[in-house]
Amino acid sequence: MLDRPAVVEPLDDDKTPATFTGNRGLDLEEPLIFEIGRLDATGVDVDDPAPVATRLGALERNAPIGLPGLTEPETMRHYVRLSRKNYSIDAGLYPLGSCTMKHNPRSNEKIARYEGFADLHPLQPQSTAQGALELMQILADWLMTLTNMQAVAMSPKAGAHGELCGMMAIKSAIAARGEAATRNVVLIPQSAHGTNPATAALLGFSVRVVPAAADGTVRAEAVKDALAPDVAAIMLTNPNTCGLFEREIVEIADAMHEAGGYFYCDGANFNAIAGVARPGDFGVDAMHINLHKTFSTPHGGGGPGAGPVVLSERLAPFAPVPFIRRNSDALELVEAAEGTQSFGRLTAFHGQMGMFVRALAYMLAHGGDGVAQASKDAVLSANYVRASLRDVMTQPFGDRICMHEVLFDDAWLRGTGVTTLDFAKAMIDEGYHPMTIYFPLVVHGAMLIEPTESESKASLDLFIATLRDLARSAKAGEVARFGPAPRLAPRRRVDEALAARKPVLRWEKKTATI
């Protein structure tokens, strides 16, 4: 354990020091493009269009759009300045539980930009894209091997889209059995990601909530109690959103199958078990895999992700188009659902090819053993954080082994005048991105920490020492370190209530001020 790196002196002035420009050293203010751009400025020199008689009929634009332009140097400066206001995994530990902020290898970026992948059109003749189809097939094979599942739908664009895909396959399978009218309930634990009930509701299912036991997991008994002939499926995350392995998962799967329902597993936390255990062996029927989490495709400030869905034998026939078929001499992308049991189409083309390249590059770099080591190191690091903080912070379900993320509640903050939000914002002043807070909803003042396998021990130790010092400070009543935090970030606390009460969602000429 490190000692505290330095004595923290509270700032005596709440206000940010004023400068003429509003800049503070390297922290540079930047206006909107609408305030610095000009309608006649451009950073792209387009060759002169040939003079032709247009074929636009009466539909040519006859009013200006109002889009500002910037020259290339101005554009570079604008976006570089903006970028410096962001935290990133490349700059520091990013312990967002449930989000998996791990290292993004740059070799993967380079490979994804090979013109043989980046410059391929989804509808060019399949004979001219056999390498791309082969790549998708190799990735699919890896996913099926890692999960022990029989098929994979590659087209879902993100985790929630994968959930939609899996639940569509389940709904289709139920319809094929002639039970569409009677099986219309989905069981979902209270701790589930919000996407689960949203997905179920979108497909016309009603949601029946399954309570969690006192230890934070779902009991097979509770599932059996909720089971009835109207139950189509259960949506269960494993490891769950409290960072715990669902111990009775096999019994839960068996109970579901016995009752004629399906088991949808939310695979958001597959990164804890990849290479260590296989969802197919739990009895899963469908599971999405967030390539942007487990297989490290960059989060990109909120996407793009990719959410391929592995399917059991029972659901495989209902997979969406397109899918790949291996013929004797070539790979074929089957694009028409007619004549198959496929439930249809989820997106215009074949899925997130750019993410497939990166995820497969990550897998090949690791190898089978390396993928397992990544899972184990992630679990080890989370438990190390847990063991190093358990004497100063409280765990909602007692001191028990966790998976890739560790969950604390705010019981230890009670009476200090410091909230989970204050604590998180104080972490920003210490140079850390906060952990996930107030999720899962089942835990009061939740703080969900996921360090991932990408941190060195020294990095973990400094993080732990920082949190211990903040915890000490909170308990000592040093509220000045928390209430006004963050004080040292590009912005102080932002008024979210104002933003929602008076939504300003775009720049308007009349509000132009700086």
Place this chain on the structure above:
Amino acid sequence: MRYHPLSEADRSAMLATIGVSSIEALYADAPPATLLRTPLDLPNGKSEQGVERFFARLAARNMPASRAPFFIGAGAYKHHIPASVDHLIQRSEFLTSYTPYQPEISQGTLQYLFEFQTQVALLTGMEVANASMYDGSTATAEAVLMAHRVTKRRKALLSGGLHPHYAEVVRTISRLAEDEVETMAPDIRAAEDLVARIDDTLSCVVVQTPDVFGNLRDLTKIAQACHANGALLIAVFTEAVSLGLLKSPGAMGADIVVGEGQSIGNSLNFGGPYVGLFATRHEFLRQMPGRLAGESVDADGRRSYVLTLSTREQHIRRDKATSNICTNSGLCALAFTIHLTLLGEAGLTRLARANHANAVLLAQMLADVSKVEVLNETFFNEFTLRVEGDAAALIERMAARGVLAGVPVARLLPHAALDDLLLVATTEVNTQEDRDAFVAALKESL
């Protein structure tokens, strides 16, 4: 393993702190029978060079757009992307950050999303836009679901000029969500009478312009008919560059405008990731799907941006959410907004003119080729060519001659008996040499 900082000594020390003897002991909650005893049948890890070599071989088996005279469109378009776009989106602070849930240290992402939303609203002629969707097709499906919420009706009418894959995405989700959809027959010459089909049972009418066959459509009368019947008009585009030269869907009365933004800033990527654009009127704001960045102030009163109206979203509203969407297309939206900032109005207009001019030049050349006919009265940068014989076989023969010639309509509509139609797109990347090569390969292949 080069990505794993922990040494064996670190692992031992950490296990000691935890108080267990092995990492395996941390998996004690898993049913023992489910833990793998032997390694999976997967290859060993490779060096960086080894990985790159593997992919270089796969890449070499593909024919990229930049290596051939290239005329393929139908929902994804080859445009030149300035080098600065790709440089900027690879900045660590953009590439390796999460969704901007902590606004104090995410102003970069939030501000560009605010700028993106404004650009999309201006481009489409609408009042508000969201912070992006997965792609144009899923944005279209989300627009239909939103129209159902707004009108409290559950029946959509799809134009026969809508991209068949988009129509299929809408039909798939509608069937499984138990909503109704009517699809008009494929409408090669933009001759369908949508107005006659509009009544007060419809929640929305979905019309694409330029349509999948390349025709430009005036939406004004359709919008009037929709509004007279309490339905919404959803306008779709798949070629965002066209908005630089054409009347905006908003100006023609659309209530929701959705489309594919790939053309601006994003590579073809064999179909993804792309960026869906979604814009609507202010009155429907609270029924919108997807993330929204809004303006606010911080504790010092400084202008700041923050994700807002999240009470619509799944992480708050769960089964009452407007959409199940969590991740969107942040980095693709960034590429879009950077490229559009570089272009500006002047550059976009000029780019759109260059696209159109190249298409007109190609159509003029094709008018002199026997056994083919350009079917369009109007078009932007893509049109439908009727050829003698089977278009799918034709493009294979042209590919063998090194020309990627277009998309056979039968690939999109396999059962419509339209085997002799070819969609041909041409953008600013095409030169006169490309057009000459196209016409020569076409003549030799017919």
